[in-house]
Amino acid sequence: MSIANYLYLSAILFTIGAIGVVVRRNAIVVFMCIELMLNAANLAFVTFARINGNLEGQVVAFFTMVVAACEVVVGLAIIVTIYRSRRSASVDDASLLKR
Amino acid sequence: MLSAPSLSYMLLSPMLIIFGAAVLGVLIEAFLGKTHRAAVQLTISIGALLLALLQLWQIKDMTSTTAAVNSVTIDRAGIFFQFIIVALALVAILLIADQDNFVAQASAVPGSTEEKIATQQRVQQTEIFPLVLFAVGGMMLFTVASDLITLFVALEVFSLPLYLLAGLSRRRRLLSQEAALKYFLLGAYASAFFLFGSAFIYGYAGTVSISAISAAAGSANDIFLFIGIIFMSVGLLFKVSAVPFHSWTPDVYQGAPTPITGFMAACTKVAAFGAILRIFYVGFADAQSLWQPIISVIAIITMIFGSVVAIAQRDVKRMLAYSSIAHAGFLLLGVISLSKEGLAASLFYLFSYGFTTIAAFGIISLVRDSTGEVSDLNRWVGLGKKSPLVAAVFSFLLLGFAGIPLTSGFIGKFAIFSAAYQSANISLVVVGVLASAIAAFFYIRVIIMMFFTDPVNDSVSVIIPSIRSRIAIICATLISLLLGVFPSLLLNASNSFANLIK
Numbered sequence: 001m002s003i004a005n006y007l008y009l010s011a012i013l014f015t016i017g018a019i020g021v022v023v024r025r026n027a028i029v030v031f032m033c034i035e036l037m038l039n040a041a042n043l044a045f046v047t048f049a050r051i052n053g054n055l056e057g058q059v060v061a062f063f064t065m066v067v068a069a070c071e072v073v074v075g076l077a078i079i080v081t082i083y084r085s086r087r088s089a090s091v092d093d094a095s096l097l098k099r
Numbered sequence: 100m101l102s103a104p105s106l107s108y109m110l111l112s113p114m115l116i117i118f119g120a121a122v123l124g125v126l127i128e129a130f131l132g133k134t135h136r137a138a139v140q141l142t143i144s145i146g147a148l149l150l151a152l153l154q155l156w157q158i159k160d161m162t163s164t165t166a167a168v169n170s171v172t173i174d175r176a177g178i179f180f181q182f183i184i185v186a187l188a189l190v191a192i193l194l195i196a197d198q199d200n201f202v203a204q205a206s207a208v209p210g211s212t213e214e215k216i217a218t219q220q221r222v223q224q225t226e227i228f229p230l231v232l233f234a235v236g237g238m239m240l241f242t243v244a245s246d247l248i249t250l251f252v253a254l255e256v257f258s259l260p261l262y263l264l265a266g267l268s269r270r271r272r273l274l275s276q277e278a279a280l281k282y283f284l285l286g287a288y289a290s291a292f293f294l295f296g297s298a299f300i301y302g303y304a305g306t307v308s309i310s311a312i313s314a315a316a317g318s319a320n321d322i323f324l325f326i327g328i329i330f331m332s333v334g335l336l337f338k339v340s341a342v343p344f345h346s347w348t349p350d351v352y353q354g355a356p357t358p359i360t361g362f363m364a365a366c367t368k369v370a371a372f373g374a375i376l377r378i379f380y381v382g383f384a385d386a387q388s389l390w391q392p393i394i395s396v397i398a399i400i401t402m403i404f405g406s407v408v409a410i411a412q413r414d415v416k417r418m419l420a421y422s423s424i425a426h427a428g429f430l431l432l433g434v435i436s437l438s439k440e441g442l443a444a445s446l447f448y449l450f451s452y453g454f455t456t457i458a459a460f461g462i463i464s465l466v467r468d469s470t471g472e473v474s475d476l477n478r479w480v481g482l483g484k485k486s487p488l489v490a491a492v493f494s495f496l497l498l499g500f501a502g503i504p505l506t507s508g509f510i511g512k513f514a515i516f517s518a519a520y521q522s523a524n525i526s527l528v529v530v531g532v533l534a535s536a537i538a539a540f541f542y543i544r545v546i547i548m549m550f551f552t553d554p555v556n557d558s559v560s561v562i563i564p565s566i567r568s569r570i571a572i573i574c575a576t577l578i579s580l581l582l583g584v585f586p587s588l589l590l591n592a593s594n595s596f597a598n599l600i601k
Contacts, residue, residue: 014295021288030284037291044298052305056248057298060307063248064294067255071287074259078266078279085209085273091284094277 006047014040027079027089031072038068110158110166110173113151113181117236120147124229133222140228141196147232148189151239155182164245164600169308172245172377172600179446179596180242180373184366187453188235191362193571194461195231198223200356202269209272224267230260231362238366242373245381247297247307250374254293254334257370258286261363265355270471278354285337285347293334300327300382310601312382328383328390335378338371339427340420342401349412352420357472360416361460364423365453372430372449376442379434380599387437394435395527401428402534410541415463416474418541419456422500425538426452429531433515436522443597444514447589451507451582455499458575461568462493468558476545481554486561490549492576497542499579502535507582514590 013036020033042061049057083089108115120143127139155178162174201224204217237257244250266279301307303323304315312324333344340348352360383390405425412418430452433445466473466482466489473479483490499506512535516528564572582589 010298014291017291018288021284027280027284031287034284034287034291037288038294041291041294041298044295045301048298048302051302054305056307057301060248060251060298060301063252067252070255070259074262075283075287078262078276078283081205081266082276082280085276091280094280096274096277 003047003050006050007044010040010043010047013037013043025090025092027082027091027094030091031075031079035068035072038064104168105165106168107163107166110161110163111171112158113154113185114236114239116147116151116154117185117232117239120144121229121232121236124226124232128226128229136225137196137198137223140225141192144192144228144232145189148185148192148235151185152182152189155185162600164310170246170249171240171243172310173243174600175596175598176376176442176446177243177373177599179593180369180449181239183369183446183450183453184235184238184242184373187365187369187457188231188362190454190457190571190575191358191365192228192231193567194358194361194457194464195227196567197358197464197565200269200358200464201227201267202272202275205267209276227264227267230264233257234260234264234362235366238370238373241370242377244374245309245377247301247309250309250378251290251294251297254290254338254374257367258290258338261359261367262286264359265351265363267359268354268356271354274354275356276354278351281347281354282351289334289337289344292330292337296327296330296332296334298327299323300331303327309378309382313385313601316385324386325389328386329393331378332390332394335371335375336397339368339375339430340424341397341427341431342404342424343397345401345404345424345427348424349417349420352423353414353416353474357416357460357464361457364419364460365456368423368427368430369449369453372434372445375434376445377599380437380442381601384437384601391435391437394431395524398428398431398435398527399530401425401431402531403428403537406534406537406541409538410544412541413476414474415476415479415545416460418476418545419459419463419500422538422542423456425534426500428534429512429515432519432524432527432531435524435527436515436518438518438522439597440518440521441515442599443590443593444511444518446593446597447582447586448511448515450589450593451499451511451579454575454578454582455496455507458572458579459493459496459500461564461572461575462489462496464568465489465561465564466559467562468560473559476548478555478557478559479545480548480552482559482561483550484554485559489561492572494546494549496576496579497545499583501539501542503539505583507579507586510583510586510590 017033017037045057203222207214240253262283268275337344409421433441499508502508502512
């Protein structure tokens with residue numbers, strides 16, 4: 001199987017994530033879509049590491065996982081706080097700032 | 100056999116000091132009693148920032164590409180960017196130290212008894228200080244990072260604390276939490292784009308080092324480079340709030356606690372432009388024909404959109420948010436010029452714009468009524484009669500934003516326009532001048548509102564600032580004034596520091 005297929009898969013995953021962020025309404029689901037995008041980028045990095053024949057891309061993948069974990073901590077903290085004050089995690093309800 | 104990596108601690112010391120102080124701040128949260136926490140945290144933060152400033156001064160003539168095993172490039176421009184960030188943070192932290200802008204307990208549900216008790220007991224959320232220090236450290240790293248891993252990690256290190264800080268306002272908490280949510284979701288979205296772009300740059304160059312990108316020029320996979328540039332630019336342009344990636348800016352500026360807005364508006368812009376300038380000048384310089392048309396279009400839309408939409412704003416924080424979008428457009432001209440003059444002009448512009456911004460948001464936090472800050476412009480009417488001094492200072496800062504001669508904003512704009520002119524981007528200069536003219540209209544409208552309209556019978560008043568905010572506002576305003584009257588002081592410095600190691 002051609003190694004380029006992994007790149008196509010990563011592009012597809014990234015697109016699904018990017019579209020999901022735009023169309024889904026629940027903050028948690030939006031956030032999961034963002035995680036999907038990060039993992040798509042990871043897959044691209046690892047594939048390129050294979051193509052380029054060096055390990056740097058794989059190292060990036062590890063860093064991305066750690067950073068994504070930190071992002072989860074901060075993101076869930078914010079989403080849970082919002083949920084507790086409004087009993088809703090929908091991004092459509094968060095519209096006080098709209099004019 | 101593994102050999103230990105060699106680090107030049109001297110060159111890294113400004114960042115190490117800030118990160119060290121931030122970690123120390125976290126420990127203090129855990130181990131020190133409530134009574135002294137705020138004072139100790141403030142002392143540590145100011146001490147660390149001063150020390151970092153001193154260290155930056157000591158290493159100002161040194162350069163190295165191997166300070167941290169090829170991950171960090173310390174060069175003249177990098178040191179200057181770090182210097183601006185630390186100096187701005189030092190002023191901003193004095194504003195942030197006014198705890199009555201921040202929520203007593205962020206975890207308490209707005210309007211609950213828990214919140215009332217926390218407010219009555221005068222609980223203070225002193226985590227703000229380590230969060231700000233982490234953000235400052237991340238910003239410093241972002242401007243000197245020279246590989247894609249470090250860039251991404253630094254981007255997140257300074258973004259994550261800012262997402263949290265945006266949600267910590269004491270009054271109108273729902274608004275503030277909403278700002279945090281929007282900032283977080285859109286920010287994470289943008290950094291995912293950034294990461295995906297850097298994957299393709301890695302695929303193109305075969306290594307994560309930025310300087311290797313230009314070395315790989317002529318490689319067969321130009322499409323990878325193109326995809327990489329586009330996606331990385333999305334992430335970076337989001338951080339500087341260029342149109343069409345600006346939609347978070349007005350909401351977050353309005354919702355966040357005002358001192359944080361000032362800090363964020365000034366420092367994030369410096370950090371993001373630091374990284375953009377480094378990536379485009381060092382990494383993408385040879386691929387100029389690929390990105391210059393796109394960035395030019397974005398710069399034009401950003402300048403026009405920011406200036407025009409600001410006219411319609413009824414809220415002073417939203418108005419400054421749109422003005423900051425317009426300023427991002429002007430600063431993009433420095434990136435497009437791709438010359439030493441462009442870099443020097445950007446350094447000057449960022450320095451003067453940063454101080455003007457912090458002073459302006461400092462003033463906004465002083466105008467209050469019984470329920471808290473008043474940012475509705477209609478209620479600022481006649482402020483010049485109630486408090487001439489504050490209104491006069493604010494007018495001066497607005498004129499600085501507008502770029503009226505004898506203010507620092509004028510010199511900055513002049514420098515950046517002439518750099519763009521020299522690099523034969525004349526149409527951009529024309530648009531820039533037009534946009535400045537439009538922008539001057541709404542700044543001056545605010546001044547007219549404050550001075551030449553009779554005050555309505557309203558409870559709006561200007562509070563007497565604490566000594567800390569007073570120092571911050573006075574310092575920032577004086578620097579802004581000084582740069583307008585004696586620009587050569589900084590122009591010479593920014594010229595001699597405008598040097599990025601390729």
